[in-house]
Amino acid sequence: MALDIESFDILLPAIQRFVLERLVPAENYLEEHDEVPADIIEDMKEMGLFGLTVPEEYGGIGLSVSQEVLVNYELGRTAAAFRSVFGTNIGIGSQGILMDGTPEQKAEYLPRVASGELIMSFALTEPDAGTDAASLKTRAVLEGDHYVLNGTKRYITNAPRAGAFTLMARTGGPGAGGVSSFIVPANSPGLKLGKNDKKMGQRGTKTCDVILEDVRVPAANIIGGVPGQGFKTAMRVLDRGRLNISAVSCGLASRIIDESRRYARERRQFGKAIGEFQLIQAMLADSQAELLAGWSLVKDVAHRFDAKPAHASDPDISMRVSCAKLFATEMVGRVADRGVQVHGGAGYINEYPVERFYRDARLLRLYEGTTQVQQLIIGRELLRAD
Ligand SMILES: Cc1cc2nc3c(=O)[nH]c(=O)nc-3n(C[C@H](O)[C@H](O)[C@H](O)COP(=O)(O)OP(=O)(O)OC[C@H]3O[C@@H](n4cnc5c(N)ncnc54)[C@H](O)[C@@H]3O)c2cc1C
Numbered sequence: 036m037a038l039d040i041e042s043f044d045i046l047l048p049a050i051q052r053f054v055l056e057r058l059v060p061a062e063n064y065l066e067e068h069d070e071v072p073a074d075i076i077e078d079m080k081e082m083g084l085f086g087l088t089v090p091e092e093y094g095g096i097g098l099s100v101s102q103e104v105l106v107n108y109e110l111g112r113t114a115a116a117f118r119s120v121f122g123t124n125i126g127i128g129s130q131g132i133l134m135d136g137t138p139e140q141k142a143e144y145l146p147r148v149a150s151g152e153l154i155m156s157f158a159l160t161e162p163d164a165g166t167d168a169a170s171l172k173t174r175a176v177l178e179g180d181h182y183v184l185n186g187t188k189r190y191i192t193n194a195p196r197a198g199a200f201t202l203m204a205r206t207g208g209p210g211a212g213g214v215s216s217f218i219v220p221a222n223s224p225g226l227k228l229g230k231n232d233k234k235m236g237q238r239g240t241k242t243c244d245v246i247l248e249d250v251r252v253p254a255a256n257i258i259g260g261v262p263g264q265g266f267k268t269a270m271r272v273l274d275r276g277r278l279n280i281s282a283v284s285c286g287l288a289s290r291i292i293d294e295s296r297r298y299a300r301e302r303r304q305f306g307k308a309i310g311e312f313q314l315i316q317a318m319l320a321d322s323q324a325e326l327l328a329g330w331s332l333v334k335d336v337a338h339r340f341d342a343k344p345a346h347a348s349d350p351d352i353s354m355r356v357s358c359a360k361l362f363a364t365e366m367v368g369r370v371a372d373r374g375v376q377v378h379g380g381a382g383y384i385n386e387y388p389v390e391r392f393y394r395d396a397r398l399l400r401l402y403e404g405t406t407q408v409q410q411l412i413i414g415r416e417l418l419r420a421d
Pocket residue numbers: 156157158159160164165166167189190191192193234242398401402403404405406407408411
């Protein structure tokens with residue numbers, strides 16, 4: 036699946052312009068109001084951003100992974116909240132249906148996802164099951180032709196905006212094999228949302244608990260129709276998601292470097308621009324070299340992702356995705372830190388973008404699997420018997 040080259044050559048510059056002309060100027064509004072302006076969300080729908088990864092047959096644009104990382108790099112060059120509006124839709128919220136859903140599930144949900152009519156979120160994490168997601172406790176008990184769900188999901192991105200959740204619950208015994216993925220409509224009786232979480236950064240993104248009390252979901256809402264496959268679905272979804280977080284990290288790093296070099300040219304000390312001091316140049320150079328290394332890695336893994344057989348899970352690709360997420364998210368943390376340093380005291384002041392990006396970047400090392408989980412995946416694959 037890929038968008039034809041001519042169309043993609045029009046789409047990518049259009050997204051670059053949208054970021055530069057619409058999103059960057061709205062960053063101050065976002066920071067102040069903690070909301071993405073409604074007219075920007077409408078523009079996003081019109082541009083087809085909600086359907087970037089949904090195949091054309093379901094009304095989307097159908098980007099390949101290699102194309103998707105290029106788009107996410109551009110979207111990474113502004114505040115994270117803008118991408119977050121549709122990011123779960125084209126990413127972890129709906130990919131489970133796309134990868135493993137039945138033809139009926141795809142036909143019912145994907146067109147509404149692509150148009151932006153339906154926002155989907157991904158609900159795996161729980162109060163007692165984060166990194167150890169396979170130990171999740173939310174139970175789904177079969178009663179006739181429905182499952183009854185009870186449990187709490189934590190830190191769910193876009194939950195306050197969601198019309199439906201890809202939600203993992205336990206239908207069987209302990210461990211990964213007892214987990215199924217469900218499509219759970221947000222208006223199901225018994226489903227409640229907690230208060231919006233107050234976060235360190237990423238103003239404008241919304242996360243909260245999703246609480247399930249005797250929520251009845253048709254058995255037909257198990258993704259793929261077969262119980263016990265949900266953990267595999269979740270991990271496949273996260274492989275693609277993690278690569279996109281890596282691309283966003285690279286885009287963010289490039290924006291921070293741009294902000295820093297602009298400041299280095301303007302700010303004067305000791306009678307000259309601080310960019311003339313080699314210690315400042317060293318910080319910029321380290322950031323640039325690390326960015327280019329990370330971005331090369333992300334693009335390489337994306338090409339390999341596209342080359343593998345459709346919907347097959349591949350431990351070598353998962354290992355490479357983890358290398359990309361580990362490197363790119365740690366890299367942007369260092370780049371953000373240097374960005375603040377180049378700005379001196381101004382880097383600590385909220386009106387400068389680097390202060391916000393420093394906080395935004397911190398999340399990238401935590402969600403969709405912490406750095407330590409990526410290390411465990413890489414280590415496990417390296418030590419696997421040949
Ligand atoms: C803003 C935000 C948005 C999020 N959005 C979503 C979402 O949309 N959907 C969703 O399902 N989840 C979401 N999450 C949850 C996120 O994926 C988890 O927070 C993350 O996976 C870590 O889980 P935890 O917070 O329970 O940390 P823990 O698992 O408690 O980890 C704490 C520390 O222990 C380390 N650790 C744990 N196990 C090991 C081990 N075996 N070896 C070495 N170190 C280990 C971790 O790396 C970490 O440093 C979001 C989180 C945040 C903060």
